[in-house]
Amino acid sequence: MNTHAPLIDPFARAIDYLRVSVTDRCDFRCVYCMSENMTFLPKKELLTLEELDRMCSTFIRLGVRKLRITGGEPLVRRDIMTFFRAMTRHLDSGALSELTLTTNGSQLGRFASDLHAAGMRRINVSLDTLDEAKFAQITRWGRLPQVLNGIDAAQKAGLRVKINAVALKGFNEDELFRLQEWCAGRDMDLTFIEVMPMGDLGNEDRLDQYWSLKDLRARLAERFTLIDLAERTGGPARYVQLQETGQKIGFITPLTHNFCESCNRVRLTCTGELYMCLGQEDMADLRAPLRASADDAALEDAIRAAIARKPKGHDFDYSRQKVDGQVSRHMSHTGG
Ligand code: SAM
Ligand code: SF4
Secondary structure (H helix, E strand, O other): OOOOOOOEOOOOOEOOEEEEEOOOOOOOOOOOOOOOOOOOOOHHHOOOHHHHHHHHHHHHHOOOOEEEEEOOOHHHOOOHHHHHHHHHHHHHHOOOOEEEEEEOOOOHHHHHHHHHHOOOOEEEEEOOOOOHHHHHHHHOOOOHHHHHHHHHHHHHHOOEEEEEEEEEOOOOHHHHHHHHHHHHHOOOEEEEEEOOOEOOOOOOOHHHHEOOHHHHHHHHHHHOOEEEOOOOOOOOEEEEEEOOOOOEEEEEOOOOOOOHHHOOEEEEOOOOEEEOOOOOOOEEEOHHHHHHOOOOHHHHHHHHHHHOOOOOOOOOEOOOOOOEOOEOOOHHHHOO
């Protein structure tokens, strides 16, 4: 079958957003994401840049309008700019409305202007603290000045930057207003993410790190008037505007709330596995049908079959005081 009908799942949700992890590797070792000694995939397991192109182009043909590239750290993948430049054709044709990126910012100094030239306009940079020592502690291998330089380069290149910060109890609680003011001063929106129970990192007790965004929001409300925004992205993010500064603050709370009914996305790993839900183990291998033939018909059929079993929602739950619904893979595997 090769009808190019759009992708609609069993719960009548249109799937028009694909997140693609292009590598499992990273130049950082954030404590909530990776263990210190990670074993990475052998190269032959990874989709080549050409295969990534075929994969993404097929999804775009099936109605995907927004592509977010993630990882691991996407900008450490060798020759990744070749892939971004290739995706520009879908922006030019109008098939794709947005090409975007989630990055730790370390390589933006090198790539920001190339990304803009490839048609990218907005990126998310992950940054949990503005304190150099704390930054080194949480990322293990990261250095704050390099990331700040990267953010400078991105803004200079004309990319709109949104900062994503993981809310960590006892770690960046005291920096809530510092981060907010810093972002406001640079005209950047800021989104907080609740720490999620991903993978077995062996060294952290995730229940201890958990800082509820309900609490974070209440702290913000002590200083600002929060206006709820109707804006929806189809994901687990909700936004408020601070009346006093006009700044937008987002909250990604997959654990406190369940926004699965409006989910519009699926996630492709760097080995070609398609996860229909971030919080479930079920996935479809798309690499086999891709490699089996030069024609995309089998791949299209495999994508449709996968979408047909997209689950209604996830099972994360901290409220029972144990990490229920925990999935065993690392965040770097599915790219967040
Ligand atoms: N390396 C890039 C980066 O850090 O932005 C992209 C991949 S990273 C896995 C994507 C996002 O997932 C980052 O914002 C990171 O902070 C977040 N993340 C990683 N592990 C997490 C966890 N256990 N809970 C919540 N967010 C997590
Ligand atoms: Fe690397 Fe991003 Fe994971 Fe940090 S959160 S270890 S930067 S993939």
